Amino acid sequence: MTSILDTLRRTVRYLCHLHHRCGYGIQSPYAYSMVRDVVYERGTYYAYAALDALVAATPQAALRPRDYRLLFRLANAAGVRHMAVWAAEAEEPLVTACVRAACHAAQKAAADEALQWAYIDAAADTDAEALRRHLAEADRRADDGALVVVARPPQWLRREMGRRMPPRCRVAFDLHDMLILSYEQRLQRQHFRVCYF
Numbered sequence: 190m191t192s193i194l195d196t197l198r199r200t201v202r203y204l205c206h207l208h209h210r211c212g213y214g215i216q217s218p219y220a221y222s223m224v225r226d227v228v229y230e231r232g233t234y235y236a237y238a239a240l241d242a243l244v245a246a247t248p249q250a251a252l253r254p255r256d257y258r259l260l261f262r263l264a265n266a267a268g269v270r271h272m273a274v275w276a277a278e279a280e281e282p283l284v285t286a287c288v289r290a291a292c293h294a295a296q297k298a299a300a301d302e303a304l305q306w307a308y309i310d311a312a313a314d315t316d317a318e319a320l321r322r323h324l325a326e327a328d329r330r331a332d333d334g335a336l337v338v339v340a341r342p343p344q345w346l347r348r349e350m351g352r353r354m355p356p357r358c359r360v361a362f363d364l365h366d367m368l369i370l371s372y373e374q375r376l377q378r379q380h381f382r383v384c385y386f
Contacts, residue, residue, distance in 0.1 A: 219376055220360055224383055227266045228259065228364065236261060236290035243286055249279040251310065252340060256366065257287050260308070260338065263369065264291035267336045269306040271298035275323045276310035276340075284308050303332040312341040320346065328355035331372040339368040351380055 215221045237258060244254045252260075264272075269292040274284050288295045288306060298304055307327040311320055320343075327337045337358075339346070350361050350368055359376040362369040364385035 215381060217360070217376065217379060219371075219373060220362070220379065220381055223266070223360075223362065223369075223371070224381070227262045228362070228383060228385060230262055234258075234261065234265075240287060240290060243283065247279070247283055250283060251277065251280050251312065252366075256340070257283060259367070260284060260287040261291050263336055263338060264288040264295070264306055267306045267334065268292060269295040271296060271302050271304055271332075272306040272308070273298055273304050273327065273330070274308045275313070276308060277313040280310055280313065298330070302330070303335075304330045304337075305332050305335050307331070307335070307337045309337065309339045310341060311339055311343055311346060317343075317345070324355055327370075328357050331357060333372060333374045335372040337370040337372070339370070341366065342368045354378065354380065 215224060240257055240261060241254055244250050244257050250257075264287060269288055272285075272288055272295050274281050274288075274297070276284055285297075288308075295306070304327065307330075309320070309323045309327065324337075324339070331337060342350075347363055347365070347368065350363065350370075354361050355370065357372060357374075358370045359373050359378055360371040361380045362371070363380065363382045365382075366385065
C-alpha cells in the first residue's frame with residue numbers, strides 16, 4: 190500500500206512540475222546544462238552496471254538506483270578531488286563508491302580542506318540543528334564550482350532553500366528527493382524546482 194501511495198504522490202508531483210522538465214523555462218545556460226546534461230542524462234555510463242550491482246547487494250540502501258546514478262553524474266560534472274560525506278554508516282560506502290567511480294582520484298577531505306563535492310543525508314540527521322551545522326560547514330568549505338547534494342531533504346529545508354539559500358551558494362536545484370546546491374561563484378543567485386520523477 191505504501192508503494193502505491195508513494196507512486197501516486199510522485200505522479201502528482203511530476204504533473205504539477207511538468208513545465209520544468211528537461212530544462213524547459215530555464216534561461217541560465219549553466220542551469221539549463223546542469224538539468225539537461227546531468228539530471229536528465231539518458232546515456233549509459235561505464236560504471237552503471239557496477240553501481241547497480243553494488244546497490245542491489247546493499248539491502249539497506251536509502252536511495253533508488255537511479256538516484257545513485259545521479260550522484261555519479263553529479264560527481265563527474267564537478268570533477269571531484271576532495272569530498273565530504275555526512276550520511277548513515279551503511280549509506281556512506283555507497284555514496285563514496287559513486288563518487289570514486291566518476292573520479293578515481295577523489296579522496297575524503299581533511300577537516301580544513303576545501304571541498305569540490307559534499308553529500309548530506311538529511312534523513313540521517315534526526316535533529317534540525319545537526320543538519321544546519323553540516324550545511325554551514327559545507328557552505329564554509331565549498332570551493333568555487335563545488336556541488337553540495339542534500340538527499341531526502343525535509344519539507345522545512347526545501348521551503349527554507351526557496352526563501353534563503355546558504356550565504357555562498359549561488360544556484361539551488363530542488364528535485365524534491367534531493368537538493369543540489371551549486372557554488373559556481375560567477376552566477377547570479379537562483380532557485381529552480383526541477384521535475385525529477
